[in-house]
Amino acid sequence: MGTDLTELADNARSRSETYGLLAAIFREEPSEALINELRGPRLSGAFSALDVELGANFYSDPVPEVKEALALEFTRLFIGQAHIFQPMSLFLPTWTRGWVVCGGQRPLK
Numbered sequence: 001m002g003t004d005l006t007e008l009a010d011n012a013r014s015r016s017e018t019y020g021l022l023a024a025i026f027r028e029e030p031s032e033a034l035i036n037e038l039r040g041p042r043l044s045g046a047f048s049a050l051d052v053e054l055g056a057n058f059y060s061d062p063v064p065e066v067k068e069a070l071a072l073e074f075t076r077l078f079i080g081q082a083h084i085f086q087p088m089s090l091f092l093p094t095w096t097r098g099w100v101v102c103g104g105q106r107p108l109k
Helices: 003-029 032-039 041-049 055-061 064-080
Strands: 091-093 099-101 105-106
Touching: 003 091, 032 055, 032 064, 055 064
Parallel strands: none
Antiparallel strands: 091 099, 099 105
């Protein structure tokens, strides 16, 4: 068919490594080790080749500051703010006799 099996294997390996990197980034708050790996020559070279820019601050700020900023961003994106994502009951109390249930009124017994 003209498709080189070595090329297909290389593409599959690259895809697997990319998914592994994304899983490591999204699994938990970034550690200092992960930040150092992302800043290292292997990944920074790969990012440059793909025209991916992580921002000047990512490379210039001290690792603990980057870790703190990424931890806050991770929490905001994946855990959420407490006042927005608090679990709510389907039964909301009202000032009248009863409870609002999905928009309807159900009297207390």
